[in-house]
Amino acid sequence: MPDPGPDGPIRLIDARGAWLAPDGPPHSDDVLRELLVQMLAIRQMDERFQNLVRTGRVSIMTSAAGHEAAHVGMARALERGRDWLFPYYRDQGLLLAYGVPAREIFGQMLATRADPGLGRQTPTHIVAKHLRVFSMTSPVGSHLPAAAGAAIGLARREPGAAVLASFGDGATATGDFHGALTLAGVERAPVVFVCENNQYAISVPLSRQSASVSIAAKAAAYGMPGVVADGFDVLAVERAVGEALARARAGQGPSLVELDLYRYAPHSSSDDDMRYRTSEAVAARRAEDPVDRFRRYLEGRALWDDARERAALASTGAALDAAIAEADAAGPVAPEAMFDDVFAELPWHLVEQRRRLSYDLD
Amino acid sequence: MTPITMVQAIARTIDRALEADDAVVVLGEDVGARGGVFLATDGLQAKYGPARVMDTPLNEGTILGAAVGMAAVGLRPIAEIQFADYIFPGMDQLVSQVATLRYRTAGAFTAPLVIRMPSGGGVRGGLWHSQSPEAHFVQTPGLTVVIPSTPTDAAGLLQSAIALDDPVVMLEPKRLYRAVKEEVPEGHTVPIGRAALRREGADLSLVSYGTSMPEVLRAADELAAVGVSAEVLDLRTVMPWDRDAVLTSVVKTGRLVLVADAPGQASVVSEIAATVCELALDQLLAPPIRVSGYDIPYPYAQDRFYLPSVTRILYAAKQAMDY
Numbered sequence: 001m002p003d004p005g006p007d008g009p010i011r012l013i014d015a016r017g018a019w020l021a022p023d024g025p026p027h028s029d030d031v032l033r034e035l036l037v038q039m040l041a042i043r044q045m046d047e048r049f050q051n052l053v054r055t056g057r058v059s060i061m062t063s064a065a066g067h068e069a070a071h072v073g074m075a076r077a078l079e080r081g082r083d084w085l086f087p088y089y090r091d092q093g094l095l096l097a098y099g100v101p102a103r104e105i106f107g108q109m110l111a112t113r114a115d116p117g118l119g120r121q122t123p124t125h126i127v128a129k130h131l132r133v134f135s136m137t138s139p140v141g142s143h144l145p146a147a148a149g150a151a152i153g154l155a156r157r158e159p160g161a162a163v164l165a166s167f168g169d170g171a172t173a174t175g176d177f178h179g180a181l182t183l184a185g186v187e188r189a190p191v192v193f194v195c196e197n198n199q200y201a202i203s204v205p206l207s208r209q210s211a212s213v214s215i216a217a218k219a220a221a222y223g224m225p226g227v228v229a230d231g232f233d234v235l236a237v238e239r240a241v242g243e244a245l246a247r248a249r250a251g252q253g254p255s256l257v258e259l260d261l262y263r264y265a266p267h268s269s270s271d272d273d274m275r276y277r278t279s280e281a282v283a284a285r286r287a288e289d290p291v292d293r294f295r296r297y298l299e300g301r302a303l304w305d306d307a308r309e310r311a312a313l314a315s316t317g318a319a320l321d322a323a324i325a326e327a328d329a330a331g332p333v334a335p336e337a338m339f340d341d342v343f344a345e346l347p348w349h350l351v352e353q354r355r356r357l358s359y360d361l362d
Numbered sequence: 363m364t365p366i367t368m369v370q371a372i373a374r375t376i377d378r379a380l381e382a383d384d385a386v387v388v389l390g391e392d393v394g395a396r397g398g399v400f401l402a403t404d405g406l407q408a409k410y411g412p413a414r415v416m417d418t419p420l421n422e423g424t425i426l427g428a429a430v431g432m433a434a435v436g437l438r439p440i441a442e443i444q445f446a447d448y449i450f451p452g453m454d455q456l457v458s459q460v461a462t463l464r465y466r467t468a469g470a471f472t473a474p475l476v477i478r479m480p481s482g483g484g485v486r487g488g489l490w491h492s493q494s495p496e497a498h499f500v501q502t503p504g505l506t507v508v509i510p511s512t513p514t515d516a517a518g519l520l521q522s523a524i525a526l527d528d529p530v531v532m533l534e535p536k537r538l539y540r541a542v543k544e545e546v547p548e549g550h551t552v553p554i555g556r557a558a559l560r561r562e563g564a565d566l567s568l569v570s571y572g573t574s575m576p577e578v579l580r581a582a583d584e585l586a587a588v589g590v591s592a593e594v595l596d597l598r599t600v601m602p603w604d605r606d607a608v609l610t611s612v613v614k615t616g617r618l619v620l621v622a623d624a625p626g627q628a629s630v631v632s633e634i635a636a637t638v639c640e641l642a643l644d645q646l647l648a649p650p651i652r653v654s655g656y657d658i659p660y661p662y663a664q665d666r667f668y669l670p671s672v673t674r675i676l677y678a679a680k681q682a683m684d685y
Contacts, residue, residue, distance in 0.1 A: 084435070118468040129470040134434060137466075139458050145427020146459060152428065153435040156413055163431075176455075179424030186419060341469045342503050344527050347555070347602035 002197065002214030002260055004228035009260060010240045011230040015288040017296025026235065029303050035076065035234050036298055039068040039291045040309075041316040042093035045102070046265075048320055049092070049109065049124075053269040058109050058123050063265030064093040069290030070196050070259045072097045073237025077245055078164055084132045084154065086147035086165040088140075089124045090196070094166065100128045102323030107330060114330035118337060140201070141171035144180035144193070151184060151191035151254070162248035163191040164241065170201025172218065173209045181256065185222035190248035193256045194241055196231065198263035203276035219256035231261030232290040261290070335361060365543035368510070371517040372402045372478070372534065376440060378548070379524050380410050386524065387432060389416040390425055390442030399444055400480055400539055422452030429475050430459050439475050440524065446481035446533060447490040453498070460529045461504030476523045480536035481509075482573035482623055483655075484669050487536075488662035494573065494624035494655065499531045500601045500633070506554060507601040509533045511575035513544050515598055518552030526554065535573040557604035559611075563593035566679055567611040569634065570621040571597040574670050578621050581675040590683060600630045605637065612638055616647035617682040623669050626654030648685035651678040 002009075012021040019025070025032060046065050052058040064071060071093035078085060080099060087094055092105060107114025108126045117127050117135070125136040134150070137143055147165035154161045171177050172195060184191050195215045199206050212218055219226025225247075229240035237259055244255035262285035266273040273282075298304035339346060339354040346354070366374065379386045388403055394417035397404035407415035418425050422443055429439035443449050449456065456477070463473040483492035499507045506528055510516035516534065523530035560575075561582050570578040575596055582592040593611050597603055612618050618638055620631035635650040653670045660668060 086431075116468060116470060117466055120466050120468065125466070127467045127470060129467065134431075135463065135467045135471055137458055139454055142427070142454060142458055145424045145455065146431035146434065148424070149428030149431025150435045151431070152416075153432040153437045157436060175421070175451075176423055176427065179419070179421040180427070182419045182421065183424050183428055341465045341467075343506070344464070344472070348605060349602060
């Protein structure tokens with residue numbers, strides 16, 4: 001647990017589902033229910049990703065289990081059509097909640113023509129320009145300078161728009177994190193850096209990434225506010241990120257938000273987390289599960305019950321399965337297409353290499 | 363028209379680009395009040411303001427990454443890396459972010475950047491002010507790489523690079539920044555991927571680019587004096603290089619000497635030599651011979667011995683003629 005400073009982490013609902021904040025909930029009952037449905041959908045999507053790997057249809061996936069409240073809260077805080085999102089490779093839940101069609105997400109996972117990126121990227125590296133969602137990269141933190149640059153550009157061309165850049169705790173050790181926050185601070189760029197602190201960079205715990213009391217504390221060195229929010233509390237995430245985005249849109253500069261959460265699954269489907277942590281440690285954090293917590297809160301207010309849960313799971317599950325079918329139906333990407341989009345125009349050496357590929361296709 | 367140097371031609375081209383298109387921005391270290399350490403952005407911040415000619419913190423990766431983000435929201439950045447030797451802290455951004463953006467998004471996003479950097483030795487700059495790292499860029503799919511050797515080509519290639527919707531790395535031979543002055547027509551463009559025939563000849567093709575061009579032209583003069591007619595090609599673009607021009611010349615002369623100041627291993631000149639052997643072996647009267655920089659870190663004390671000299675070029679030409 002990071003040291004959240006004298007005011008504690010931003011938290012609206014405690015681990016038992018009890019409301020803590022002095023003010024009331026920020027949304028109508030329908031919206032509150034929708035937030036739970038989105039978190040349930042992310043968990044269902046995760047299970048489907050796991051299945052695609054297990055059946056050999058997808059080579060690798062990075063689970064979002066434990067990140068559901070962070071993803072739904074961030075999606076809710078963003079203003080669609082106005083803000084920009086620079087996500088990282090564990091953010092498929094954020095993209096689903098933000099409105100990226102599940103067909104495109106599964107198209108990317110399955111590398112079919114339903115993928116706007118035409119199957120060029122590792123699974124979960126989703127792009128959605130139509131929603132102002134930038135392309136992901138595997139080198140951790142390497143999208144952060146671009147997020148700062150986009151914010152600088154937006155301040156000039158579309159004042160009132162903001163950028164949200166999300167990343168894991170390991171990213172905070174990179175030079176790109178330092179460079180991006182340095183630049184954003186100097187330029188007072190409208191960007192919110194959101195660390196989804198899930199406590200591990202593959203196997204290495206946060207204590208081996210940084211000796212700082214918290215990630216949020218680093219903000220001071222870049223001349224921006226830093227806050228810690230409970231990353232298992234969807235409304236706390238929405239509030240912390242929303243307030244930071246509002247400051248950015250109002251021209252009050254960048255912020256750093258640390259979401260304290262926990263990765264339930266191994267780093268990826270190719271990782272074995274029992275080599276570096278115990279199942280008891282995982283179970284201890286799962287006891288505070290963000291989905292269970294929010295469900296208990298809604299149940300306590302008589303906004304949710306088993307019947308609603310069953311109906312929601314049936315409906316989102318069917319939508320996800322339909323999306324997988326649509327992604328499949330789009331068909332595979334042609335082998336020759338691997339030469340497209342390296343350059344705007346195919347140079348002579350690639351024309352010839354594409355011709356050589358045809359020997360393998362006969 | 364007043365004759366101008368290469369660096370003046372570059373500054374003028376950037377000035378006109380800033381004037382013509384609001385989306386064009388310049389960013390880099392010391393590009394503002396200082397006007398760039400070589401004055402390639404001299405006076406531009408005063409003219410266009412710090413938002414369009416932006417001094418960045420000292421971090422090459424941040425410069426390139428920020429430029430990618432600026433391009434994503436519609437700007438057309440011209441980024442300066444102060445010396446080509448300093449691209450290495452920015453190499454991940456160049457290779458992972460800049461070069462792959464069009465590819466990994468199937469064209470949804472592009473990186474219409476120009477990344478300018480002074481390169482090459484011969485200025486007593488020592489290890490980190492002398493390197494010619496073009497082979498690294500040529501090995502990176504998605505990058506277009508241009509290297510002018512004259513003020514007119516510098517202006518023309520830069521103009522084309524600014525117009526291109528893909529990232530272009532422009533290596534600027536710093537030794538040639540102020541070596542000559544010439545009249546450079548306004549608005550002049552040089553097509554990317556097209557070599558320039560500097561001198562026609564019948565016996566031998568000298569193919570080169572950038573820093574080494576003055577030595578190559580002097581070598582051609584000396585060869586003429588002893589009755590060897592050398593053709594001289596200036597590649598100007600090394601990715602994609604002008605294969606047709608090289609093959610046409612080699613088929614005509616039957617002999618090829620390739621000259622560049624970069625280290626020779628896995629270099630541009632090696633690639634061209636291999637391609638010529640694959641495609642035109644039966645037209646050759648002698649094997650292609652490479653004259654390159656040595657495969658050593660760039661030394662300070664031996665600065666003048668590192669670059670391909672006229673003597674080394676002549677020695678290679680003699681080998682080809684005597685074969």
